Each structure stands twice: as C-alpha cells, then as structure tokens.
Amino acid sequence: MKKVKIFLTAATVAIVLLSACSEAFNTREPLGQFGQPSLQTPDGVDGLLLGAYAMIDGSGVDGTPDWNVTVENWAFNLASDDALKGTDAGDQPEQTFIETYDYQPFNGHITNRWRSLFKGVARTNDVIDAANAVEEIPDEKRNQIIAEATFLRGLFHMEARKMWRNPPYIDDEVYDVSDIESTKVPNDREIWPLIEADFEAAAAALPASQSQVGRPTSWAAKAFLAKAKMYQGWNEDGSANTTKLQEAKVILDDILNNGGFSLVPNFADNFLVGTRNNSESIFEIQYAVSSSADQASARGMGLAHPYTDPWGCCGFYQVSQNLVNAYRTENGLPLLDNFDDADVPETVDETTTLSTYMDPLDPRLDHTVGRPGILYKDFKIYQTDFVRDLSYAGPWFSKKHVAEMEGFGIGGWGNLTANNYRYMRLDMIILWLAEAEVELGNLERARELVNLIRARAANPESFVPKATQGTDRNDFTIVEGEAAANYEISLYNDPWTDPATARKAVRFETRLEFAMEGHRYWDLVRWGVAAEVLNAYIASESQHRTYLQGKSFAKGKHEYFPIPIQAIDRSVKDGQATLTQDPAY
Secondary structure (H helix, E strand, C coil): CCCCCCECCCCCHHHHCCCCCCCCCCCCCCCCECCCHHHCCHHHHHHHHHHHHHHHHCCCCCCCCHHHHCCCCHHHHCCCCCEEEECCCCCCHHHHHHHCCCCCCCCHHHHHHHHHHHHHHHHHHHHHHHHHHCCCCCHHHHHHHHHHHHHHHHHHHHHHHHHCCCCCCCCCCCCCCCCHHHHCCCCCCCCHHHHHHHHHHHHHHCCCCCCCCCCCCHHHHHHHHHHHHHHCCECCCCCECHHHHHHHHHHHHHHHHHCCCCCCCCHHHHHCHHHCCCCCEEEEECCCCCCCCCCCCCHHHCCCCCCCCCCCCCCEEEECHHHHHHCEEECCEECCCCHHHCCCCCCECCCCCCECCCCCECCCHHHHEECCCCEECCCEECCHHHCCCHHHHCCCEECCCCCCHHHECCCCCCCCECCCEEEEEHHHHHHHHHHHHHHCCCHHHHHHHHHHHHHHHCCHHHCCEEEEECCCCCCEEEEEEEECCCECCCCCCCCCCCHHHHHHHHHHHHHHHHCCCCCHHHHHHHCCCHHHHHHHHHHHHCCCCHHHCCCCCCCCCCCCCCCCHHHHHCCEECCEECCCCCCCC
C-alpha cells in the first residue's frame, strides 16, 4: 500500500471527527497539512480510526439529516412490505417517494446516503495511509488498525452495493487525500469481489476477540464475508447461485460451530439496553444516551419514535397491516400462503383497554410492533395516540429500536437512546445457513436450523406479559403468569421434502425474526422476488392505506436506487463524468 502525506486541520480527535466540505461525495478535500505532532503518533492515527467508525451511522456529514444516513436504513426499508412512512402525509415527502417507488436521482435521502457511505470509504483510506506513514506505530498495532479500517471499508462498500447496482469501489491504492481527482473513478465493474477481498483480509488479520466492544473481530469479518456471498446467492431471475451459497455455507458452519456464540434465551434481549453485547452479538453498533441531542448516539432513529409522551416526536416508521398479519399462526405454524387473507384486528376493549385479540399469534409480534392494549416496552400500555395520524398510516408502530426506561434519553427530543443496533448476530447466521442448505438440497438440516430459531421464540418466559391499566395513563400492573395475547408457536415437526415449501418457510421465518430491523427490502431484492412480493403487498395494503393505490414496483428497475445526479456531476474528470447512471434510470 502506498504511503502518502496526510492532510488534516488540527491535532485533536474532535476535529478529526468533523465532517468534510458538504460538496464532497467520494472524499473530503485536503483541509490542512498533516504536520501536527499529536497526529503523527499512534494516538493520532487511532483518532482517525474513530472518525471512520463514526461514519457507520453516518455521523459527521455536514448538513445531512441523520435519518437519511443511519445504519438501520429505516428510511429505505419503507420500500419493503414491512414498513410505512407514518406520521402524516405532508411530513418528509421524500420518504413518501421512496415508499411509493418514485426513485429520483435528486432525492435528498438517496443523495445523502451516498455522501455518508463514500465519506466513510474516504476515512478508512485515510486511516490505512496514515497507519503506513507513521513509523512509530508497532507493526502489530499497525496491522490491527489497517485490518479494522479494511473491515469498515468493506462494510461501507457493501452498503453502497445494496443501494446501487453499480457503485464505484475506491481503495487506498488510488485514493490520495491531497488530490480530489483520485477519487473520481469509474463505476464500470462489479465490486462484490472487492468487498469480499476486504472482508477476507480483515478476517485474516483481526483477533478472535477484542477487549473493546464495538470493534470487529475475525468472526465479525467472516460473518460479513458470508453476508456478501449470500447477497450473491441468487441471480436476478431468482435462481440460486449454488457456488456462492456453498462458499457461504462453509463460513457460516464455521461461525456456528466454532465462533463461541449462542442464542440468548429471550428474543427481546436483542432489543434491550440492559442486554447489549450479549452472547448472540457478533458486531454491534454502540450507542449512548446523552443530555444533548447534538451529542447523543442513535440520532438517526430520532424520528422513528411514538408521537405521544414521553417521546413527543415524531411518529415515523410505522408498521404495515401486512406485516402484522404475517404473525398469525395455525397450529403454531405460520400461514405461509394465506397469512394476509384476514387482518389482525385493531379493536380494544374500552373498559379495560386490554386487547381483545383472540386469534393465535407468533409471540415475536409484540416484541416488534406496538399494538393497542399491549404493554409497550416498560413505558405504558399502547394506545392509538402513539401515532400521529391514525387515518393516514393506521394504528401499528415500530418497537424494537426503542429503548426501555434504562436507556431512555433525556433532554433534546427525549427519544434518543442507548439501545445498540445489533448489526450482525447469531440468528442471522443460522437463517442464512438454512437458506443455503435448502438450495444445496439439505432440507432436513434447514428444518433443524429454523427450529432453533422457533424454539427460542416459543420460550414462554420471553412472552410480552399481560398488563392492566391503572387510573393514571402511566400506571399499569403486570398480571403475573399471563401473556398479553394468545401466543401460539410450534416447531416444524414434519420432515421437509419439498424444496419450494422449505424455501418459503425459511424466508418467512427470516421476515418474522428480523422485521423492522432494516433488512427486509434487500432480502426481497437478493432473492429476486421483490416485484412479485411487493406488487402483491401494494394490492393488499392499499385497501388500508389509500395513498398506495395505483403504485407499483417495476421489475428490473426498483431493485436499486439511482445514482445521485450531484455525484455524477461532481465526478467530472478531464471534461467527462466518470460515474454513469444505472441504465434502468
């Protein structure tokens, strides 16, 4: 890797973490010569690395709303069948365009996501160049820094490749912070192999464990390498790429058998502040509560909180009726083919405010969705005033990302939290492995893996408890030994013999397990079924949400977003743009 002179403005980590010129897309322009003594040290390079980590959640991009760039990707998951924009019709119209498949290259959300990801790429290349340039860094430490930066570079490029069909790849060999022209590279090649190479290099150099939470291990790098292969596991026509799936299977088996991770017994422990960094976590984004909205972490999820007190803002990221219906069960199993034939009702007994839902339901529903009459985390019994406009987006609200009282933010909006984002965890590994096993003909192994997930969900100790309303809105009493609803979930006890049914069961399980975590849209795309599933969803959901009527998902186009027009305009080199637009746009 080449050594270059590094340019920065100041000798403090705080300045390192500041964002670059808002005009930059793929890099930041040089801001001052790397001549400050405190940056020519291992500590100074560590500061640069912290700046790269900050970009995982899009922090530090001037003038960019946090919800455009957050790692949870919730504003883009609005294009899935899980989520609705929520709030009211006039708020954040650019999100409505995403929700209704009106993707435009000037959409600010799309533009800012590009900016943040390639800002992250630039910072990782800064780190690698700096680590090579500062001779005082011991070789072992240098290798560790470079490995972490390489992991992050793979991560940023992976997120870009999920968003866009043909993003560029920029590494430290071409990147030169003193020359903005160095980042104007063409987007004329498939970058998945380069993403894999970054994760492979990181896996080979990173330790199996880290003393500081939030830093990647070799197991995390392997997990993201497997994810990259799973994203290549299906062709655009939905047929399996068994070569990539077999490659992924080898890695996934290794993580499951040798990584030392284990499923936590309570499904909800993956969404609580009090159980962060647990035995299931492989790579977790670390958040903290602050009294200042400008300093708190998880700012990107700030809008996605209930409209009522104690949050008070803002009512975005509501839940579709379609997703709620997916949690209906029959004999404890999902209704794979007809889950959306009937609606889970919205009715609530007015005298007790207890839900009258009697149909059997998967217990993960009430860890995922706020429903009238059901306890919402440990705050209060959910009522329909949690949403901003009931007639616009219905009664259901997202729940997983909201912290319980232990991690509830103070000051600012009051809805900023210390609820970490579990970016990579063991249940993902298990269900990816089940996907691969189905396509490789190992149906019974796939059934065993899915049953591991379902057995955990069936643990009655993890069920949301029944609660009765007191005289005060914030007062409730837990009814010991009683569940909030009629939870009924069982294992797949009959052998799987039909690949199509097994495939459907694994994919359905994936939706139930990870709903509203920012993955669903890209799962549908990588499986090659987005158009089929989302157009069926629109036909159904538009009966409840009239603004979806007449909308459609165009196969071959809407699987990816357009490259921002500003990025193309600013990629001009020698009189010609180096970036070319996705031909679908």
